[in-house]
Structures are given as structure tokens and as C-alpha cells.
């Protein structure tokens with residue numbers, strides 16, 4: 001599975017609708033300090049259900065909305081689409097048959113967050129569920145940011161185990177067991 005493109009609008013510094021294609025298996029994003037490189041990664045994590053504003057380098061969840069600049073007024077909502085190529089069938093369940101899966105999250109100034117899967121409104125849990133066991137996800141090892149290697153090295157055994165369990169593909173079974181036990 002591969003991330004094919006990101007569409008952003010009103011998200012952090014990307015006030016105007018912006019389409020970023022990832023046409024090959026390896027893409028580098030270059031640019032001067034503050035141009036928005038890390039913001040694109042924040043956007044990916046945000047759509048995959050990141051619920052901590054701190055992990056997105058903000059104070060509150062609405063800090064992801066473009067908050068104005070010298071030339072531009074703030075806007076009322078942020079929205080990001082992630083378009084995945086699923087032609088290898090990595091995403092299972094009801095999405096296995098789709099060669100392309102599009103996820104969208106948007107948030108308004110009132111703090112109302114909405115998620116969509118291939119254009120249909122869904123819950124945050126539907127988004128996190130389809131990634132369980134794939135190695136992708138808001139807090140998975142597929143995004144390695146500054147300082148993460150040292151955090152991993154210094155992490156407590158139980159924190160490290162969460163990463164190993166996701167890499168081994170057993171976290172989805174643990175999640176299902178938790179759900180069954182809570183029924």
C-alpha cells in the first residue's frame with residue numbers, strides 16, 4: 001500500500017487548496033525552514049486519527065486550522081484528504097476490493113471533527129480500525145520523526161512492546177479481544 005497524494009485546505013500553513021502527489025515509492029520534500037515540510041507529516045497523522053494536539057505541535061485541536069498571517073485572514077475550517085493506493089489489498093475487510101482508498105478529516109473552529117472513508121461519513125474508530133496491523137497509523141512506527149529514535153531507546157519496556165506488537169501484526173487481535181471483553 002502506498003500514499004498516492006495528500007490534499008490540504010485550511011490546514012496549518014496550507015490555507016489554499018494544495019495537492020501534493022507522491023508519484024513514486026520514494027519522495028523527498030525539501031524547502032527552507034518554516035515552509036511547511038513537517039506540517040505535511042502532521043496532516044498525515046491528523047487524518048489517521050491523531051487525537052493529541054501536542055503530537056501535532058499545537059495547544060488545542062483547532063490549532064491545525066490556518067490562523068491567519070500578515071496578508072491573510074484566518075479561515076473557519078481545515079480539511080485534509082489522504083489518497084492510498086490499495087491495489088495490493090493491504091487494507092482488508094470491506095475495503096479490500098478498493099484499489100484506491102480516500103480518507104478525509106475536517107475540523108471547524110467549533111472543534112467539530114468529521115471523518116470520511118471514500119466519501120462516506122464514518123467514525124474515528126473506522127479509520128483507526130482499517131490500519132490496525134498494517135504498520136500504518138497515527139502513532140505507528142511508519143512515521144519516524146525527530147527525536148523518536150532516542151524516545152524508543154529510552155522508552156519503558158511496556159511502551160516498547162506496543163511498537164513491537166504492531167510490527168508483529170498482533171495489535172489488531174489484542175484490540176479485538178479488548179472489544180469482545182467489553183461487550
Ligand code: ATP
Nearest residue numbers: 012013033034035036037038039063064065066067
Ligand atoms: P523546519 O525546516 O524548520 O523543520 P518545516 O518546513 O518543517 O521547517 P513547518 O513546521 O512544517 O516547517 O511549518 C511551520 C510554519 O507553519 C510556521 O511558519 C508556522 O507559522 C506555520 N503554521 C503552523 N500552524 C499554523 C496555523 N494554524 N496557521 C498558520 N500557519 C501555521
Ligand code: MG
Nearest residue numbers: 034037038039
Ligand atoms: Mg520541520
